[in-house]
Amino acid sequence: MKGILVFLEGKDDGLKRSSYEAITAARSIAGSAPVVGVIVHGSEAQMQSAGAYGLTSCMNATSDALKPFANGHVAAAIADVAKTTNSDVVLMAANATGKDIGPRVSVRLEAGMLADCIELHADGDSVIATRPVYAGKATVKVKTTTPSTVATLRPNVFTARKVDSPATVNVQTAASSSDASARSSTVTNIVKNEGSTDVAEADIIVSGGRGLKGPEHFNLIENLAKSLGAAVGASRAVVDAGWRPHREQVGQTGKTVSPSMYVACGISGAVQHLAGMSTSKYIVAINKDKDAPIFKMADYGIVGDVFEIIPKLTEKISAVTGRS
Amino acid sequence: MNILVCISQVPDTASKISVGADGKSINPQGVKFILNPYDEFAIEEGLRLKEKSSGTVTTLTVGAESGKEILRTALAMGSDAAILVKDEIRADSWVVASSIAEAAKELNPDIIILGRQSIDFDSFQIPSMLAEMLGWPNVSMVSKMSIEGSTISCERDVEGGREVVSSSLPCVISAQKGLNDPRYPKLPDIMKAKAKPIAERAPSAQQPRVVSADMHLPDTKRLNKMFGETEADISEVVRLLHEEAKVI
Numbered sequence: 029m030k031g032i033l034v035f036l037e038g039k040d041d042g043l044k045r046s047s048y049e050a051i052t053a054a055r056s057i058a059g060s061a062p063v064v065g066v067i068v069h070g071s072e073a074q075m076q077s078a079g080a081y082g083l084t085s086c087m088n089a090t091s092d093a094l095k096p097f098a099n100g101h102v103a104a105a106i107a108d109v110a111k112t113t114n115s116d117v118v119l120m121a122a123n124a125t126g127k128d129i130g131p132r133v134s135v136r137l138e139a140g141m142l143a144d145c146i147e148l149h150a151d152g153d154s155v156i157a158t159r160p161v162y163a164g165k166a167t168v169k170v171k172t173t174t175p176s177t178v179a180t181l182r183p184n185v186f187t188a189r190k191v192d193s194p195a196t197v198n199v200q201t202a203a204s205s206s207d208a209s210a211r212s213s214t215v216t217n218i219v220k221n222e223g224s225t226d227v228a229e230a231d232i233i234v235s236g237g238r239g240l241k242g243p244e245h246f247n248l249i250e251n252l253a254k255s256l257g258a259a260v261g262a263s264r265a266v267v268d269a270g271w272r273p274h275r276e277q278v279g280q281t282g283k284t285v286s287p288s289m290y291v292a293c294g295i296s297g298a299v300q301h302l303a304g305m306s307t308s309k310y311i312v313a314i315n316k317d318k319d320a321p322i323f324k325m326a327d328y329g330i331v332g333d334v335f336e337i338i339p340k341l342t343e344k345i346s347a348v349t350g351r352s
Numbered sequence: 353m354n355i356l357v358c359i360s361q362v363p364d365t366a367s368k369i370s371v372g373a374d375g376k377s378i379n380p381q382g383v384k385f386i387l388n389p390y391d392e393f394a395i396e397e398g399l400r401l402k403e404k405s406s407g408t409v410t411t412l413t414v415g416a417e418s419g420k421e422i423l424r425t426a427l428a429m430g431s432d433a434a435i436l437v438k439d440e441i442r443a444d445s446w447v448v449a450s451s452i453a454e455a456a457k458e459l460n461p462d463i464i465i466l467g468r469q470s471i472d473f474d475s476f477q478i479p480s481m482l483a484e485m486l487g488w489p490n491v492s493m494v495s496k497m498s499i500e501g502s503t504i505s506c507e508r509d510v511e512g513g514r515e516v517v518s519s520s521l522p523c524v525i526s527a528q529k530g531l532n533d534p535r536y537p538k539l540p541d542i543m544k545a546k547a548k549p550i551a552e553r554a555p556s557a558q559q560p561r562v563v564s565a566d567m568h569l570p571d572t573k574r575l576n577k578m579f580g581e582t583e584a585d586i587s588e589v590v591r592l593l594h595e596e597a598k599v600i
Contacts, residue, residue, distance in 0.1 A: 122476075142562065162378065299366055323576070324576070333581060
């Protein structure tokens with residue numbers, strides 16, 4: 029391949045972890061090809077933070093059309109930078125932003141689009157990716173037939189690795205897009221969720237299901253989550269019942285997550301739920317029914333009453349983590 | 353308002369999946385095919401827009417002859433017209449989006465609504481791909497929307513919050529769960545839908561940009577260590593999480 033462009037998303041004075049993951053993935057398949065970052069209205073601190081992950085060059089797209097965030101213009105800016113930097117592979121996170129923009133970039137570059145990849149390998153001049161299909165019940169290896177490729181990477185699946193000797197990132201301003209008159213939707217406001225980390229970005233998730241018997245018992249889930257520094261998730265059944273907000277739902281009609289540990293409490297493990305969490309690194313399940321399908325997916329299964337087990341588990345975990 | 357809703361036929365999530373003889377796709381034998389769940393929200397939203405503003409809802413699917421089943425569901429729910437773009441099952445969204453874009457250029461809708469993803473290939477690609485092909489704006493994974501004049505205002509869930517997004521029409525919208533509560537078609541309407549015409553058109557001549565190399569059933573390889581609810585067992589789980597898995 030000629031070069032890899034990685035779309036970076038800023039967060040406070042750094043980048044979203046999924047952006048660091050994409051940089052590491054790019055470096056692992058690049059061989060001798062250059063890896064360049066592209067960010068929209070990035071700050072110096074945000075761009076320099078990528079140096080720790082081995083990025084040496086970053087293009088900052090700063091045209092007025094990109095702020096507030098306008099997906100059509102951002103896609104055009106990324107495609108323009110891909111052309112000027114001679115990059116034939118573009119990587120980004122398969123999050124709400126990347127899933128929306130990636131396909132637009134692929135159309136602009138006449139590139140094949142590999143979505144929600146969980147593995148990425150160099151394949152001669154191109155890339156070959158593995159992605160889950162049919163709610164994770166199968167995986168398929170896919171590659172493009174086009175000279176260029178756009179791929180989105182499932183967050184938390186690729187490891188973000190720091191390099192031994194971080195470089196100073198060479199920052200350049202990207203030329204503004206030629207297409208400023210085109211129409212785009214525009215983000216007019218962002219309402220932040222109160223409280224804990226979003227399940228889609230959390231490193232540990234504790235989820236509760238119908239086995240909790242009522243919304244008033246979710247304090248058990250919240251306490252266990254606190255002891256682990258985890259986000260709270262929920263099954264479809266309890267979201268549909270109105271016990272928990274939809275943003276916490278894990279599964280096919282909710283969010284797809286890949287934390288380092290997923291703790292399922294009182295969740296039987298319907299296919300739709302498994303679709304959203306089957307790529308978690310470690311799965312812990314607590315359920316009274318020893319035949320519940322969730323146990324087939326579990327690394328550590330505890331059979332018994334959630335109301336007995338969760339408080340004990342919380343206490344013992346607190347003793348290790350010092351959190352309560 | 354001229355509304356186009358695009359839907360797809362997918363295997364029921366509860367279906368057991370096996371790899372077909374070609375090693376690249378599923379064996380369709382014994383698989384129950386259904387209307388993609390997110391597309392129900394798309395159809396419902398199209399119907400509500402029509403009921404508010406008058407106009408027509410045209411429902412389109414790209415796929416095999418059996419796609420007529422889901423078009424009849426859409427007709428029974430209240431769609432005015434149905435189009436089947438006859439094509440083989442495509443693993444590449446590009447060809448499907450091209451077929452929709454070609455039809456959309458002739459139909460000239462004010463808005464195109466789709467489900468946020470098809471639950472077969474789960475790519476989330478077609479809505480924004482289609483918008484880019486048409487040179488239109490799009491908002492994806494919309495859980496709330498309202499139209500005033502030629503402006504649409506939407507809300508969509510993102511990691512850690514909710515975005516309020518505004519756009520001019522025409523535009524492409526993809527529907528998220530929560531956008532509405534889809535209606536069930538009534539029996540008389542289901543009967544009537546059986547007699548309604550379904551137009552057919554040829555697929556795009558575009559060539560696939562993505563090919564499948566091979567398909568596997570995932571090898572889960574979980575530890576499957578089982579414990580009871582005794583103090584000793586729970587202590588052991590915590591020890592293993594700390595010392596073996598090293599996640600706490």
